[in-house]
Amino acid sequence: MLFRSVLASAVAAAALLSTPAFAQDAEALKAQVGAYVQPSNTERMNVLVAQLRAAGFNPTVETFEGGGRAGPMQGSNVVVTIGDGPKEILLTAHYDAVKLRDGTMSQGVVDNAGSVVALIEAAKILRDKPLSHRVRVIFFDQEELGLIGARKWIEAHGVANVVAVVNSDVAAYGDTMMYGQNNGAQSAFVTRATQELCAERALQCVGFPVYPPSDDRAFSAAGAPVVSLGFQDEIGAHQMWLAFNGGEDKGLAEGFTPKVFRVIHTKDDAIEAVEGATIALAGATYAALVQKLDAQLR
Ligand SMILES: [Zn+2]
Known part of the structure; x- marks a missing residue:
């Protein structure tokens, strides 16, 4: 019976995945x-801004004087607000692309347009949900120049009302979600909510004691609870885990670089590397995590 129902739901899921829609x-x-x-x-x-408006949102553009190591340069964070309440949950991703060594711009789809579109999808889900917190979906500029957009947002708004931050960086292919565990003791409950969600959704997730920095570091430095998320294929996620956490005995071949680091910040960060199904999965997962945090922090 169990086997039959599992088989039936597997067949139903396969049918769903193969529908043209x-x-x-x-x-x-x-x-x-x-x-x-x-x-x-x-x-x-x-x-x-055009994609947000097409999705029915009314985004706010917050400009700041930034630039960091590139010298003075104005930047623009883009913000969508959902719901209301004195306390806020932030869902964040940077939209800027890095300048490559030859001076040209990276196409910046894996890093980080995939996360940007996933956040728009998450926002579309969240606007129809009853939430007890205000949710700010923030698209940061100048992450690649040293987390400037995030730092400037914190300077302007503070984090006194921010109860949790969910950040996404590099989420464009694969079915395995990675989450960083190195954002301080104040972030432990956000990590736990992430782990609960992975279990509930039977989502393959890999926790990283050491995880590469993104805008999450600006928030943890300010004392806010934050988790940084990303997606890639399962093998790549484990190879990356070993590269960052395996130490002397990591067992990767000498000179081996995990695929994701051969893609981002190179000419290979191109649309061929992107999987639409991952963007949908990331959007749905992020929306569910924000809802879970909203309920737990009520
Ligand atoms: Zn990035």
């Missing part, structure tokens, strides 16, 4: 990520 959705999400291939971060911001 689902395939079309995945293709549409991939195309939406591809739209961020632009010659400048200003043009990426224009794409983001």
Whole structure:
């Protein structure tokens, strides 16, 4: 009976995945990520604002004087607010792309347009849910220049009302979610909520005691509870785990670089690497995590 029902649901799931509607959705999400291939971060911001408006949101653009190691340069964070309440949960991702060594812009789809489109999908889910917190979906600029957009947002708004932050960086292919565990004791409950969600959804997740930095570090430095998430294929996630956490005995071949680091910040960060199904999965997972935190922190 159990076997039969498992088989039946597997068949039903396979049918669902193979319906043209689902395939079309995945293709549409991939195309939406591809739209961020632009010659400048200003043009990426224009794409983001247009996509948010097309999805029915009314985004706010918050400019700041930034630039960091690139010298003075104005930046723009883009913010969508959902719901209301004195306390806030933030869902964040950077939309800027890095400048490559040859001076050209990275296409920046894996890093980080995939996360950007996943956040738009999450926002579309969350606006229909009853929430007891205000949810701010923030698209940061100048992450690649040293987390400047996030730092400037914290400078302007503070984190006194921020009860949790969910950040996404590098989420464009694969079915395995990675989460960092190195954001301080104040972040332990966000990590636990992430682990509960992985178990409830039977989602393959890999926790990283050492996880590469993103805008999450600006928030943990300010004392806010935060988790940083990403997606990739399962083998790649484990190879990356070993590269960062395996020490002397990591067992990776001499000179081996996990695929994700051969892709991001190179010419290979291109649309061919993106899987629309991952964008949909990431969006649904992030929305569910925000809902879980909203309920737990009520
Ligand atoms: Zn990034």
